[in-house]
Amino acid sequence: MKIISVVGARPNFMKVAPILRELKKFSAHQSVLVHTGQHYDARMSDIFFSDLQIPEPDVFLNVGSGSHAKQTADVMSRFEEVMQKEKPDLVIVVGDVNSTLACSVTASKMNTKVAHVEAGLRSFDKTMPEEINRIVTDAISDYLFTTEKSGTDHLLKEGKKPEQIYFTGNVMIDSLVFSKERMSKSTVLSQWQLIPQQYMVVTLHRPSNVDNHDSIEKILRILDVIQQKIPVVFPIHPRSLKMIEKFGYQSKIESMGKLKLTDPIGYIDFLRLMSQAKAVVSDSGGLQEESTYLGIPCLTMRENTERPVTIEVGTNTLVGLDEEKIHACIDQIMNGTYKTGAVPQLWDGKAAERIVSILNKIG
DSSP, X not given: XXXXXXXXXXXXXXXHHHHHHHXXXXXXXXXXXXXXXXXXXXXXXXXXHHXXXXXXXXXXXXXXXXXXXXXXXXXXXXXXHHHHHHOOSEEEEESSSHHHHXXXXXXXHTTOEEEEETTTOOOOOTTSHHHHHHHHHHHHOSEEEXXXXXXXXXXXXXXXXXXXXXXXXXXXXXXXXXXXXXXXXXXXXXXXXXXXXXXXXXXXXXXXXXXXHHHHHHHHHHHHHHHHXXXXXXXXXXXXXXXXXXXXXXXXXXTOTTEEEEOOOOHHHHHHHHHTSXXXXXXOHHHHHHHHHHXXXXXXXXXXXXXXXXXXXXXXXXXXXXXXXXXXXXXXXXXXXXXXXXXXXXXXXXXXXXXXXXXXXXX
16 A cells, blocks of 8 residues: 555654554555644654654645644645645544644545544543544544544444444554663753652643633642642743743743753653653643553643543543642652552554554555
């Protein structure tokens, strides 16, 4: 088969990398990598190609930022030209970003089979653009690869046929397992003079948290209390930094003596940082999964999650912006009474192997 794999934003790279490595083992497949350029900042994109040992993209659409409608439309228009030129047998999309939606719709309208990796996840919160992307992509995809049982259950309830759905595990964990040796050699802790288990990591980027004045104020109040108990490292997303500056909270940040703000960092260094942390506070989907695999407590500043297995089996707790709940969890983490969690089924580093094995049979 001729297979186009699509990446567009930071979380996609970790999901596509193991699939590309596995496809490379089979000479019968012609693999084409398309990067839409949805994340156009080199710190948020280029370094991940290096860290994950992904080959240079065959096609770069250079879409860049814009409103959801404009970005999606631009990807669709430019990807259509790629489809016309390449004429693939299959398009693989991953995750839930705008590029995922745009390329799956374009391929489907051009009567090309679509495979969605990380299918069936649902937060049931349609105010999240990612939820719309997930629902639409799954509705038109031909092959659906799920990471946890909830994904399979949702797809069946939505009318997908059982023979379209494959529980294959989590490709994000494939990338983590692949990177473990290099992760252990990262010097990020010594660079920042951090002691294992004696700091916490924070990442925040969702509009519901960082685009709202009251939310930012509450988050900074929470972080102030935490950093008085334990040092906090905050690799700050460009969006979050922009909003902190817009709302005039630079001086508040600077007044927190044990809060270390850094630029976004590469995948390998971040894995090392997270793996040695006392806990993670975040609103990221991927970090819920990675922290669960690593056994690191994770407090998710959201009201819902599309990854319930990280709560039911793993180390994740939904805390929203509930200050009382957050500080109670922090106290449990500090005194060693927080839940330990376990690794979910098939999160074993072999998801891509199972996916490509299925594609071989289909092809």
